[in-house]
Amino acid sequence: MFASGQLLQERYQLQQPLGRSPQARQTWLATDLATDLHELVVIKLLVFTQMQWQDLKLFEREAQVLKNLNHSRIPRYRDYFLVEQQPQSQLCWWGLIQDYVPGRSLQDLLEQGTRWSEQEIRQIAEDMLQILNYLHGLSPPVLHRDIKPSNLIYHAQQVWLIDFGAVQDQVAVTGRSFTVVGTVGYAPLEQFWGRPVASSDLYALGATLIHLLTGIAPVDLPQRDLRIDFRDRISFHSDFVSWIEKLTEPALEKRFSSVQEACEALELERHSEITPVRGSIQTVCSTQSKKIQRISSCIVVKENSPQVLQIKVRESSPSTSKRDFLFVFRFVWILCMFLPFPGLALAFICALILAALVSLSKALWETPENAHAIQFDKARDRFEVTTRSFFSAKKESGIISAIRYLSITSSEVFVNQNMSYTAWAVTIRASRNYVVNWRLTEEECIWLVNEIQIWLNAKK
DSSP: OTTTOOEEETTTEEEOOOOOOOEEEEEEEEETTTSSOOOEEEEEEEEEOTOHHHHHHHHHHHHHHHHHHOOSSSSEEEEEEEEEOOOOOEEEEEEEEEOOSSSEEEHHHHTTTTOOOOHHHHHHHHHHHHHHHHTTSSSOOOOOOOGGGGGGEETTTEEEEEEEEEEEESSOOOOOOOOOOHHHHHHHHHHHHHHHHHHHHHHHHHHHHHHHHHHSSSSOOOEEETTTGGGGGSSSHHHHHHHHHHHHHSSSSOOOOOHHHHHHHHHHHHHHHHHHHHHHTTTTTTHHHHHHHHHHHEEEEEEEEEEEEEEEEOOOOOOHHHHHHHHHHHHHHHHHSOOOOOOHHHHHHHHHHHHHHHHHHHHHSSSSGSSEEEEEEETTTEEEEEEEEESSSSEEEEGGOOEEEEEEEEEEEEEEEEEEEEEEEEESSSSEEEEEEEEEOOHHHHHHHHHHHHHHHHHH
């Protein structure tokens, strides 16, 4: 019926089909020719016949709800229209236009064999709780009713929620007439009875997290007392697993009743798990702090005023500068051997000069002005994290009063000259996670967190 290159409404040019949908519903990636940059959009198309009034009602409800949504990780609504009747067809099609979100669905990634760590799945849970908190906080509350891996787009280590075709904009059912929506394995029993509530979305989120943890769809996992039995399919058993089990309690009275309650429980669970790390941070004494500062001369702490704390970190070290020099020297020396120079002496001089210039430029770049940095400004109640690469700088800002705690985690393992080196990162937990990944040692991260905590506690 529809084909690549086809133009709809004299504006939207179809590019390629997306996802897998029934014949009566199609999803296409398209180009909006009316925009200056010919932006990519997603077009959802639904065929309408007299036998499909209920499908059309759901489609129209999706369009009406999406018009009123405004969240950074929900694709923005653009348009809704009746498609011109197709040639040689008596069917009518409706179109719904949304922003295109690059990335892959969690379902596609699962089918490709992607597996996530506990920390990554925890972050996905927190991202989804933020989205659900927004939806359930609207008046009237908006229930998605179809949370599952295929409706979550994973991009830039964040999750977007898509496909609001099963959305309900009020928590009510009139009489015995209701529309059963949801996906088996992810939807709780009360939803199939036509009585979804806010915690129904939480159940679906929990079932989705179980799928990510085990790599197995919930419907294919065994059940015990109507609960999804998955503990024997994972290699760790933490409070986070118990939290997911409470999300997927079949009985409403035993499940989290709201997003706020689920968030508070997850926060308490995280606190209990990081207690040993926080204890080691709190016991860093001033003597240890000074010792670490002497060893790590690349870390500079400066309190510009009682209200401003600035920390700068240069990533370079003498050993890395020496390796860079030798690498450039060898590379240029080999290159010059093949050039028509009168002798090896000139090649040696050229290699030496170029290697020295490269090392000098790197040394100049790695000045305090071009270092990684964190700045806290109590007067503005803001903090800013700057992470620099050779050609650019990434800046993230947050609210100081929203900081709940700081923690450290290992981030990467490097192997050099038969020696392994573990890089550590600091995470600032505020309204979201701010990961300070500057490839520091564990001792440097402990010292860094200690300095920040002392300053924050002194300013309260």
